[in-house]
Amino acid sequence: MEKKTYTISVYSENNVGLLNRISAIFLKRHINLESFSTSESEIPNVFRFVIVINITPDKVHKIVQQIEKQIDVIKAYYHTDEETIFQENALYKVKSSFLFEERQIQNIIKASHATIVTVSPEFFVIEKTGFREETEQLRKDLSPFGLLQFVRSGRISVTKAKMGISEILNTFKNNN
Amino acid sequence: MKNHKNQKNQKSPNDSITISGAEAVIRCLLAEEANLVYGYPGGAIMPIYDELYKYKDQLHHVLTRHEQGATHAAQGFARTSGKVGVALATSGPGATNLVTGIADAQIDSTPMICITGQVASHLLGSDAFQETDIIGISTPVTKWNYQITKASEIPEIMAKAFYIARSGRPGPVLIDITKDAQFEMFDFNYVKCTGIRSYWPNPPLNTNHLEEALQLINEAKKPFIVWGQGVILGQAEQEFKAFVEKSGIPAAWTILGLSALPTDHPLNRGMVGMHGNYAPNLLTNECDLLIAIGMRFDDRVTGDLNTYAKQAKVLHLELDPAEVNKNVKADVALITNCKISLKALTKRISKNTFPKWLKRFDALDVIENEKVIKGDLFPIKPGITMGESIAMINKYTKGDAVIVTDVGQHQMVACRYAKFNQSKSNVTSGGLGTMGFALPAAIGAKMGAPIREVVAVIGDGGYQMTIQELGTIFQQQVAVKIVILNNDFLGMVRQWQQLFFDKRYASTEMTNPDFVTIAKGYHIEAERVEKREDLDQAVGRMIASEKPFFLEICVEKENNVFPMIPTGASVSDIRLE
Numbered sequence: 001m002e003k004k005t006y007t008i009s010v011y012s013e014n015n016v017g018l019l020n021r022i023s024a025i026f027l028k029r030h031i032n033l034e035s036f037s038t039s040e041s042e043i044p045n046v047f048r049f050v051i052v053i054n055i056t057p058d059k060v061h062k063i064v065q066q067i068e069k070q071i072d073v074i075k076a077y078y079h080t081d082e083e084t085i086f087q088e089n090a091l092y093k094v095k096s097s098f099l100f101e102e103r104q105i106q107n108i109i110k111a112s113h114a115t116i117v118t119v120s121p122e123f124f125v126i127e128k129t130g131f132r133e134e135t136e137q138l139r140k141d142l143s144p145f146g147l148l149q150f151v152r153s154g155r156i157s158v159t160k161a162k163m164g165i166s167e168i169l170n171t172f173k174n175n176n
Numbered sequence: 177m178k179n180h181k182n183q184k185n186q187k188s189p190n191d192s193i194t195i196s197g198a199e200a201v202i203r204c205l206l207a208e209e210a211n212l213v214y215g216y217p218g219g220a221i222m223p224i225y226d227e228l229y230k231y232k233d234q235l236h237h238v239l240t241r242h243e244q245g246a247t248h249a250a251q252g253f254a255r256t257s258g259k260v261g262v263a264l265a266t267s268g269p270g271a272t273n274l275v276t277g278i279a280d281a282q283i284d285s286t287p288m289i290c291i292t293g294q295v296a297s298h299l300l301g302s303d304a305f306q307e308t309d310i311i312g313i314s315t316p317v318t319k320w321n322y323q324i325t326k327a328s329e330i331p332e333i334m335a336k337a338f339y340i341a342r343s344g345r346p347g348p349v350l351i352d353i354t355k356d357a358q359f360e361m362f363d364f365n366y367v368k369c370t371g372i373r374s375y376w377p378n379p380p381l382n383t384n385h386l387e388e389a390l391q392l393i394n395e396a397k398k399p400f401i402v403w404g405q406g407v408i409l410g411q412a413e414q415e416f417k418a419f420v421e422k423s424g425i426p427a428a429w430t431i432l433g434l435s436a437l438p439t440d441h442p443l444n445r446g447m448v449g450m451h452g453n454y455a456p457n458l459l460t461n462e463c464d465l466l467i468a469i470g471m472r473f474d475d476r477v478t479g480d481l482n483t484y485a486k487q488a489k490v491l492h493l494e495l496d497p498a499e500v501n502k503n504v505k506a507d508v509a510l511i512t513n514c515k516i517s518l519k520a521l522t523k524r525i526s527k528n529t530f531p532k533w534l535k536r537f538d539a540l541d542v543i544e545n546e547k548v549i550k551g552d553l554f555p556i557k558p559g560i561t562m563g564e565s566i567a568m569i570n571k572y573t574k575g576d577a578v579i580v581t582d583v584g585q586h587q588m589v590a591c592r593y594a595k596f597n598q599s600k601s602n603v604t605s606g607g608l609g610t611m612g613f614a615l616p617a618a619i620g621a622k623m624g625a626p627i628r629e630v631v632a633v634i635g636d637g638g639y640q641m642t643i644q645e646l647g648t649i650f651q652q653q654v655a656v657k658i659v660i661l662n663n664d665f666l667g668m669v670r671q672w673q674q675l676f677f678d679k680r681y682a683s684t685e686m687t688n689p690d691f692v693t694i695a696k697g698y699h700i701e702a703e704r705v706e707k708r709e710d711l712d713q714a715v716g717r718m719i720a721s722e723k724p725f726f727l728e729i730c731v732e733k734e735n736n737v738f739p740m741i742p743t744g745a746s747v748s749d750i751r752l753e
Contacts, residue, residue: 013182013374017311017321024316045182065498071320071340074374172373176184 001056005034006078007086007157008064010049011041011165013072022049022073025066031055035088035154043165046074052155075168079159086157090135091117092126092142093149099124102145112138123148183336184371192365197327198223198358201291202231204334207366210262210289212253212623214238214246218266219306221293223358225264238619238652241644243270245616247277248642251286252620255603256578256628258411260287260341261620267293268306271352272313276610278348279317283607284432285409287346289337290314296356297325310352319347327360331367339369344377345496346409379497381512381520388508389517390524392465392491398533399425400456400463400488402448402477405432405606406470406495412515413437413599416469419522424529426537428456430471432606435596439575445537449477450741451588454548455540457739457747460485462536469493470514473503474607483746493517547752548738553593559732560708562589562661568711569631569659570595572719577629578603578621580656582614582638585667588737590633600625612641618656619648629657629719636662636688643694649724650698657718658695660728663735664688671736695726702726 012018019038026033034052041048053060060078067076096119098105109116114128128138135152195203201224205213211234217225228237240246243265250261261281265274271292281288295304311323320340322333330353337349393399407416413436420427420437426445427437437444446453448460460466466488471477478484481503492499492506493514500509510517552563566589569577575595580603581587587604596602603621605613618632639660649656670684695702701723705714711729718725739750 016323017315020312020315028316062498062502065502069496069498071372071375169373172371176371 001058003054003056005052005054005081006060007081007084007155008049008051008053008060008067008076008078009157009159009163010051010067010076011043011074011163012047012049013074014045014047015072018070018072021070022051022067025063026053029063031063037154037156039156041165043169046165050155050157075163075165077159077163083161084157084159086155087129088132088135088155089127089129089153090138091149091151092128092138092147093123094126094142094145094147096120096122096124098145105142105145108138108141112141114138182373183332183369192363194361195364196223196227196358197330197353197360197362198227200327200330200362200364201334201353201358202227202235203364204331204366205262206231206234207368208260208334208338210260212236212238213262213264214240214249214253214620215264216240216243216246216266216270218270218293220267220295220355221264221270221291221358223355224291224293224353237264238623238648240616241647242642243273244276244612245642245645245648247274247281247288247290248610248613248616249620249623249648250288251277251281251284252580252603252617253624254286254288254620255617255624256600256621257624258600259624260289260338263288263290265290265292266306267295267310268308270306271308271310274350275313275317276608278314278350280605280608280610280613281348282317282319284605285346285405286348287341288348289341290348290350292350292352293358294323294352294354297354298356300325300354310350314350317348318350321350321352323352323354324357325354327357327362330357331364332369335367335369336372339372340375344375378513379495379511381510381516385508385510386517386520389491389510389521392489392508393423393467393521393525396465396489398463398530399423399465399467400459401425401427401467401469402430402456402460402471403427403433403436403469404430404471406493406514407433407436408599410470410495410513410515412470412513412518415515415518415522417441419518422522422527423525424527425467426530426534428453430474430477430606431591431604432602433471434591435601436599438597439595447591448747449474450479451592451737451739453541453592454544454739454750454752455537457741457750458540459536461487461746461748463488465489465491467491467493468504468506469518470495472496472499475503478503478747479741479749480744480746483748544739544752552589557732558708559735560705560711560729561735562586562731563593564708565659565661565711565729565731566590566593566633568715569633569719571712572715573629573631577601577631578625580604580614580618580621580630580632582634583609583611584635584638585663585671585737586633586635586661588668611638614638615642615658616645616648618658619645619652619654622654622656631657631659633659633661635667636660636664636686636691637666639691646695646698646700650700653724655722655724657721658724658726659718660691660726661731662688662691662728663731663733665733668737670734674734674736676742691728692726700724700726702728704728704730706730
């Protein structure tokens, strides 16, 4: 079976050690993660992990089953790129002198729809939100001028389909 | 602590009282009817041991000789009693010594709670004396774990621990408690946990899938059941027997499913897997419907998955959704306790028999009997075989004993030949294959089923991994019967070396001590049998004894266990010699 990029969304309690428990599932199977991010979700006190992996369809299903089996995980889903809206965020730190000496930089920023977050006498910071190819292209374009620092966030994504976590939590409340 | 609001606890009428965290731990154990614990004291768990001293009339603590022994004893207790086993240990090495037992309990779904002491919370992360990250270490091998740093967390966490360990697919839970939390005074009030919002241990039966399952069963001409420990853990023995008898379907067991159906039941067709019986292994690849009940298609059961039951439809009755379609694709799966699904199926099926199909089993049984069993049970060579040793135990226990086995040749032979009349009678390390399991597990097994005869059958290798637990047996006077099948070899590894490594016996030959003298050193009655003519009476004396008893049986050194499916081979390639 052919490998594909999948976004795994995990809704969980916010408990110490759960991150370790989830990463152990990948470690045990010798699977490398493309990206990993975590934040609060739309529901109070419920956290959301967004994990991106490149894997075959049968394996992603098994992994999600293992994740969902963890006591503190409320529900886990997996989706293809077509089924999600996703973005990454990147920051680029460049010497300020280039901004004035190399006119080209201004064109690059303009063309990439990136924004300048801050400017100081020594450096300025550019921010770009978009797909991997877009943040990557900007990195390539800026590297000839000497990037002082570059960092890219993990993927964040929302799904086109409904997740139904509140319904699950309400069912528990009503049954107990 | 946010999560604890999301667990449902029973209402308690009791007013709270002010006690220490350590005393709270004891009271939690008593509230959960855990009045027997195994463990080993040390610095970071001393406050809890101090309370054990005060509560010794209500809570019996068994001092094992190593923390690993405490976990295996707790496992043995859980397996025969059906209750949660409890093990205590201190921080650092005490905690790390638990890991093998925890991993064993995780893979064999044994309900167990391990409580470890931890350095005081202000020392966490400072590499303090006997500090180890047992939460990090135990994460991959526990169903759940939690570190308590405040006494006030103890009641809710302990309640949750018991609920998680015993509900759904059972498993081990580790609770790590810092020493300051053990000393801290707080207002204690215990309420049992009855639900956790992120955990659904009892999925209901899907009625649509039930209809599909019934159709598969009704259409099958050559159906075949393979059952596992899920039948025992789900307390579904009655429902399982009723299903087998009404459906008339031949059934075979995985090593952990053994004893759920009496060995002499006409539809019990033996063991599947690497050293299982000839007929059930071969006919796995001939049946038209494979009904898997409370089992997880372990590789030791299936051999090569690409050639496993490809001709058959698969109906999987399993509680854990993660086990469905993991190794073998199910055409229909009933994801619920098999006690529920079996009852629903039995109600709807009509009484049936498969005389022609059963004859296939009979015919293959004849071949196995001729090529393997005869030689094992009625040997012509002078050396005693493991098979006849087990048969001799059967003669005296009549199938009523709990048989505890270790790992290796003796384990396979004992499981193949031991007779069982009732469930929860076979205690062995299946998934993890932990040598050293049997001796401490037998202690727990006997304490979990005190009125039953408990016979531990162990190899000379595994025995020496936890031999120090003879001290526990002596101190507690646990009336277990210990049988060592001594071939002076790590027999199973030697067998593989013979078959697959051109007889290069690398580090498998053992120069053994005088086991009888060692047992006698612990004041345990002990005998050695070297000749066939002495076997009968020695086993008789052992079973007649009401005290702990050690029996070393010197068996043929280089016998092999057959049938055998070589690793990675198909069940169809099962070898008889």
